[in-house]
Amino acid sequence: MSLLEARQVTRRFGGLTAVSSVDFSLEAGVVASVIGPNGAGKTTFFNLLAGVYQPSEGTLTFDGQPLTGLMTHQIVRRGLARTFQNIRLFGPMSVIENLLIGMHNRFKGNWLHFAQARAEEKAARQKALETLEFVGLSEDAHKAANSLPYGHQRLVEIARALASDPKLLLLDEPAAGMNPNETQELTHLIGRIRDRGITVLLIEHDIKLVMEISQQVMVLDHGHKISEGTPEQVSRDPKVIEAYLGAPEE
Amino acid sequence: MKGLLLFGLSLPLLNAAVHGSILPACCQVLIYLMLAQGLNLVVGYAGLLHLGYAAFFAVGAFSMAYLTSPQSPFNLQWSFFLALPLSVLVTLFIGALLAWPTLKLRGDYLAIVTMGFGLMLDPLMRNYDDATKAITGMAAIAVPLTSINTTVWYYLLLGALLLCIGLAYRVRHSSLGRALRAIREDAVAAEACGISLARTKLQVLTLGAAVAGFAGALYASYIGTLNLAFPFDFNGSIMVLAMVILGGVGSIRGAVVGGLALGVLNLICIPKLIDLVQAHVQPALAQALSGSPALWAQIEPWLDLSKAQFLMFGLTLVVMMLLRPEGMIPEKPVSYAE
Incomplete structure (x- = not known):
């Protein structure tokens, strides 16, 4: 059974759909990443997991228990801890x-x-x-x-x-603002956290870091999951390249 | 702080040595210091701006009067030692009840709602005077010892204050105090650390109310005859808040020093100054201006400084805040170094 299971998770803010029907499953003991261009819905997805927002539709299951309706501090007690994009x-x-x-x-x-x-x-x-x-x-x-x-x-x-x-650690852009040296140490640290048996899910823009340590990568764009798989699979996916670089011109 | 305690312990002796008459005022100052410690838990530790704190003080005081005074509408005439814990419990319960709807509020909104509570109680009790005896008053409120004098009261209240300070110290160094500091710094991050905002705020608001109830019950017993007047009204809330802010928000010593500064100023210094002007300045000026009665008639009404008591108080507050905006003794972070 997977540690974290998101089924058809959607979050709307008024007319804007920040996260749209995302299915995501995470096995215990891995390092996984969520990537995507700015505004893709990555942080909203994290906030849904951490209980800051409730999903408009869909269900979230953590460690066999539904997360729906729980408040942030209750989710922390279940074993899901997080860091913030802007250090808090x-x-x-x-x-x-x-x-x-x-x-x-x-x-x-x-x-x-x-x-x-x-x-x-x-x-x-x-x-x-x-x-x-x-x-x-x-x-x-x-x-x-x-x-x-x-x-x-x-x-x-x-x-x-x-x-x-925690059983699951959510890291929101942990390498942001770090120099290459510090990023290297961080990569090493995330590996050691995983070796302690803690599952790690991160949002990261540093693609090198993502490719180096993730076993699983999910790509979001405009709230939709456009690709998922190992770093190699994802980096070859034309849809991912299009989302980051734009469609090739004819 | 030790010096201050020593001074506090020896004050009745010093007062007697100079045949002073400040002991009753000092007892009132001690009550204020208790209130300042209680409000500091809420405003200082938790960062919740509470503008109705005096209402809890009133609840504690009136509970004591209702339970013990022969003129109370309930006519229970309990002993002091039964009435004190029950008064604290009643205030604690009301504190929790009033905290409930405010738990989701932050900053300015909380301030407005607590101000509403503070403003509500006063006219309500006045308008229902037949039932509440708020204006008529109640006399012969029970005291801890049958023939108690001001000196014994002074030491009792000093002991009660030390109890409140001990509580404040205990909270500061507990996981509750830490959770409160976390909420004050960043509520979102505190929640992400597993702290329940509602539960923690409820705890501190209830605790703060209980301290006010304790001080109120002692105050009622000390003054013996109770009716609804300052410091039970909104001005009382502001006075205690001024003590906390002036002393240094969040600091235990600050609340003591701020409370002392304002309490001594308001209850001892300004009244003494008023008397001094009345006794010496006025006759001297009258003598000097005896040649021009028209000018004297202009000046004389202004020499009754008791009418300007709040002006002097307010001015001093402004000057002190300008000189030390962070308070007299600012809060220091808790050290965990061995």
């Missing part, structure tokens, strides 16, 4: 506090239960530090998140999403 860190707070916020769903002890709350807090900080080490930001744990360089802020956002212990 809690700027003035320290990096480790950002991660602890990402772990909010593991705090079950009421804040009045001193002993239980303290034990949870201690375990959470330990786990947060481990996650920071995993993404290579141990040094920055106690710095204000908005004081870090841009590339590191991206990593903090990924670490914050990882801290919630």
Whole structure:
């Protein structure tokens, strides 16, 4: 059974159909990408998965359970975490506090239960530090998140999403604004996240990165799925080339 | 802060040593400081601009009066120690009830709705005076000890304030406080981190109301006779909000210092200044201008500064905000370094 299943998912905003009858299925343990020109509906598709929007039509199933009607924070608890296209860190707070916020769903002890709350807090900080080490930001744990360089802020956002212990990680243009060196490290990191057993779905414009790490690619254009398959299949598909470069002139 | 606490503990002795008479005013300041801590949870921690906070203070105070005063329409005459927790519970319940419809509102919209709540209670209680005794008032509200004096009250209220500060500290360093900060910084990202906006806001609004109810119940017992007047009205809400903002939004120390500054200014400094002008400046000026009675007749009505109390208060507020727009003690991020 697939981890994520979208059936005939449509989202309309007034007269505009941002996502139109998209069927998509994602197996656990892979890295998959959604690509497409600007305005193709990629971020809307992500927002549908994350519960920011509800589909106008169609169904979404995650880990055997329907996502329809769930609110964002409930979806996070089911194991679906995300990052944002424009970094949305809690700027003035320290990096480790950002991660602890990402772990909010593991705090079950009421804040009045001193002993239980303290034990949870201690375990959470330990786990947060481990996650920071995993993404290579141990040094920055106690710095204000908005004081870090841009590339590191991206990593903090990924670490914050990882801290919630997701089954599926949605990355919205993680390489945007990164230099080639940082992109290379990011590619490596996404591979290591997959090796931890976390399925990764990303929106990305950096085609090199997409081709290098994805097992599965879906191409959206004007809200429609125009192609799907392995990176090789998709890159040879005339419809994809047309969407990106325009139809060949006669 | 330790110095301030030490000063607070020794204040009754200092007051007695100089034969001062400021202790009753100090007790009122302590009540204000509790309110400032409670409102700081809502406005400072959660970033929810609440303009009707004094209504919860009124609910707590009137609950105490209804439960204990012989003139209460319910005529229950409970003891203080039974009435205090129940007053807090009643306010907590009403706080949760009024929070419910506001959970989806943000920023300005929340401010307008909470202002509506604040403005609603006052005329409602006045118009139904027969049932509410809001104007008639209720006397002989129960006290914690049978023969209690102002000094004992002072220490009781100081203890109650420390309890409120302890609560504020506890929330700040808990996962609830962290969730509140996250919502304040970026509600969308907070939700994407698994934080339920509705649940978290409900928790803090309820908690804030409970603190106001606690302060209100103590206030009713302290003053003994209760009717509906400042600080239960909209001006009271604004006064407490001014304390929080002046002190530094989100900062526990800020709420203490801001509350002290405004409380002392409003309840001690300005009244003292008014008395001073009345006692010394007025006779001296009258003497000096005895040659020109026409001029004196022009000046004399202006020398009653009690009529300009709010002008002085407002001006001081403006000047202080211009000098320190981020508050007297701005909030610092929580440190997780060992």
